[in-house]
Amino acid sequence: MSLSRADRQLITLLRGCALLAAVIVLLILLFLVKESWPVLQHVALTRFVSDASWHPVDGLYKLTPMLSATLYSTLGAVFLAAPLGIASALFSRYYAPPFLAGCYRRLIELLAGIPSVVYGFWGLITLAPLIGRLHPPGVSLLAGILVLTLMILPTVALTADAALAAVPIAYLRGAAALGLSRWGLISGVALPAARSGIIAGIMLAAGRAIGETMAVLMVAGNVVQQPLGLFDSVRTLTSNIALEMAYATGEHRAALFVSGVALMSTVLVVVGTAELLSREPHHD
Amino acid sequence: MKKLGMVVTLIVLIGAVWGFLRTKPDDTKIEKLVLTGSSTVAPLAVEIGKRFESLHSNVRVDVQTGGSSRGVSDARAGLADIGMASRALKDDEKDLLSFTVALDGISVILNKANPVEALNKQQIIDIYTGKIINWKDVGGNDAPITVVNKAEGRSTLELFLHYFGLKNTEVKPQVVIGDNQQGIKTVVGNPDAIGYVSVGTAEYEAGQGAAIKLLPLEGIAASVENVRNRSFPLSRPLNLVTHTEPAGIAKDFIEFAGSTQVNDLIEAQYFVPIPR
Numbered sequence: 314m315s316l317s318r319a320d321r322q323l324i325t326l327l328r329g330c331a332l333l334a335a336v337i338v339l340l341i342l343l344f345l346v347k348e349s350w351p352v353l354q355h356v357a358l359t360r361f362v363s364d365a366s367w368h369p370v371d372g373l374y375k376l377t378p379m380l381s382a383t384l385y386s387t388l389g390a391v392f393l394a395a396p397l398g399i400a401s402a403l404f405s406r407y408y409a410p411p412f413l414a415g416c417y418r419r420l421i422e423l424l425a426g427i428p429s430v431v432y433g434f435w436g437l438i439t440l441a442p443l444i445g446r447l448h449p450p451g452v453s454l455l456a457g458i459l460v461l462t463l464m465i466l467p468t469v470a471l472t473a474d475a476a477l478a479a480v481p482i483a484y485l486r487g488a489a490a491l492g493l494s495r496w497g498l499i500s501g502v503a504l505p506a507a508r509s510g511i512i513a514g515i516m517l518a519a520g521r522a523i524g525e526t527m528a529v530l531m532v533a534g535n536v537v538q539q540p541l542g543l544f545d546s547v548r549t550l551t552s553n554i555a556l557e558m559a560y561a562t563g564e565h566r567a568a569l570f571v572s573g574v575a576l577m578s579t580v581l582v583v584v585g586t587a588e589l590l591s592r593e594p595h596h597d
Numbered sequence: 598m599k600k601l602g603m604v605v606t607l608i609v610l611i612g613a614v615w616g617f618l619r620t621k622p623d624d625t626k627i628e629k630l631v632l633t634g635s636s637t638v639a640p641l642a643v644e645i646g647k648r649f650e651s652l653h654s655n656v657r658v659d660v661q662t663g664g665s666s667r668g669v670s671d672a673r674a675g676l677a678d679i680g681m682a683s684r685a686l687k688d689d690e691k692d693l694l695s696f697t698v699a700l701d702g703i704s705v706i707l708n709k710a711n712p713v714e715a716l717n718k719q720q721i722i723d724i725y726t727g728k729i730i731n732w733k734d735v736g737g738n739d740a741p742i743t744v745v746n747k748a749e750g751r752s753t754l755e756l757f758l759h760y761f762g763l764k765n766t767e768v769k770p771q772v773v774i775g776d777n778q779q780g781i782k783t784v785v786g787n788p789d790a791i792g793y794v795s796v797g798t799a800e801y802e803a804g805q806g807a808a809i810k811l812l813p814l815e816g817i818a819a820s821v822e823n824v825r826n827r828s829f830p831l832s833r834p835l836n837l838v839t840h841t842e843p844a845g846i847a848k849d850f851i852e853f854a855g856s857t858q859v860n861d862l863i864e865a866q867y868f869v870p871i872p873r
Contacts, residue, residue: 366766368749368765368766370749371765373766437779437783438782441786445786445787449740449741449743449771449787450772450789450790451786452783530775534772534773535748535773536770536771536773537773546772546773555775556773556775557748557749557750560636560750560752562636562662562663562664562750565749
């Protein structure tokens with residue numbers, strides 16, 4: 314089938330846009346590597362794992378505790394936010410009366426719009442002292458996870474809601490005609506049909522949790538250590554950059570760009586996983 | 598209508614180009630003033646530089662960091678017009694001239710609910726290195742101490758470590774913070790926390806009703822006044838350094854930086870202006 318002239322022009326334009334987006338990502342990676350080059354030149358990559366601690370001014374560059382802090386806080390937040398978010402979507406889609414569902418959805422959208430510093434501020438003033446009563450100092454991995462959960466919950470809820478809304482009405486009618494209960498309809502038909510959309514939403518939320526800086530910076534305590542429990546103070550890769558960049562010079566600055574590269578690689582892995590998971594299972 | 602729009606655009610463009618060409622030859626004689634050195638002084642120097650540029654349209658102030666020692670050696674070698682040093686000159690640097698722009702002091706702060714009224718130098722060292730981990734060992738409640746430290750690279754951290762003779766690798770913190778405000782919020786929210794911030798910020802916040810108290814050091818109260826009269830031990834001068842008696846714009850700049858016209862810039866960075 315031959316394409317019309319307008320179609321061909323559009324294709325060229327779209328290809329150009331796609332190429333531009335890809336080039337920008339590559340340029341960012343290139344820039345990160347270039348900026349971290351001064352330290353990579355004479356510090357072996359293994360030292361970012363094997364050094365005793367993170368004291369870049371004294372030439373100690375251990376990054377792994379911050380990598381685990383980033384992963385733990387993200388996993389914890391996703392673990393809490395995913396069931397809550399899906400439950401909230403199911404409620405507003407299948408259980409709530411239409412008027413209430415509308416109000417509820419507006420409310421969740423509002424929650425999604427609250428800036429992260431506000432969450433962080435609330436965490437620092439209210440949440441951390443509460444946790445501190447249980448187990449001082451209060452600013453901890455747990456506080457970070459809870460604040461992140463609050464922040465990504467609306468993302469999960471709204472994307473799951475949209476995915477459920479996109480389930481063809483014929484499926485639901487068919488299921489209803491077969492006499493399935495409401496829960497049977499949800500678990501047997503709606504959720505499997507919306508699966509890829511829900512997983513994509515969760516991965517989007519995970520990406521947001523990994524990249525979140527200010528809120529975590531304010532509530533997680535920022536001590537560079539391998540977290541052994543929920544009440545330990547931790548520093549994530551993003552907080553590390555935000556905390557130290559303003560006053561870093563020379564190799565210290567370059568080492569911060571290495572943590573940027575580590576962060577970017579983590580995000581690439583997450584996006585790759587999302588891509589694999591959200592592919593429709595093949596039925597033959 | 599379309600044509601009219603184009604004509605207007607064209608006229609504006611021609612005007613802009615013409616204006617650009619006309620103003621260009623006027624400021625060909627741009628003088629450049631290079632400052633290098635301490636990363637503590639640099640942000641202040643940048644702000645002072647901006648105001649100086651706005652008063653002297655033919656001057657460009659270029660500020661580079663690299664530590665106090667670089668500031669001193671650059672000034673000596675003539676690589677910089679003015680060096681910046683966040684300390685007094687050492688004995689082997691007396692061939693240089695220094696001009697104090699501002700003073701920097703930090704205060705150890707506790708939550709107001711903490712009954713401890715004073716700590717001596719050794720107690721603070723032991724708390725920060727994890728040898729004392731409960732307030733009851735220094736006369737307070739039976740509660741674990743939350744040690745609040747600053748993030749690496751901050752000048753307050755550097756001054757704190759230098760005064761107590763500590764290395765950052767020896768400090769065992771429970772919380773690491775970025776700026777002074779975060780430090781104050783952390784101590785306000787945790788009755789068992791100990792932290793340190795700029796005297797200027799601490800005094801201001803305590804005056805605004807924040808639940809913190811400033812600990813005296815070596816029997817001297819932590820206050821902006823005591824930093825200004827140089828009796829408070831945990832403080833240091835922020836200096837501009839030159840090799841020869843400054844002349845020309847360097848002289849103007851140093852005089853400007855030492856005048857009351859920059860007091861608001863100094864206070865905005867939580868430093869203490871010197872008495873003029």
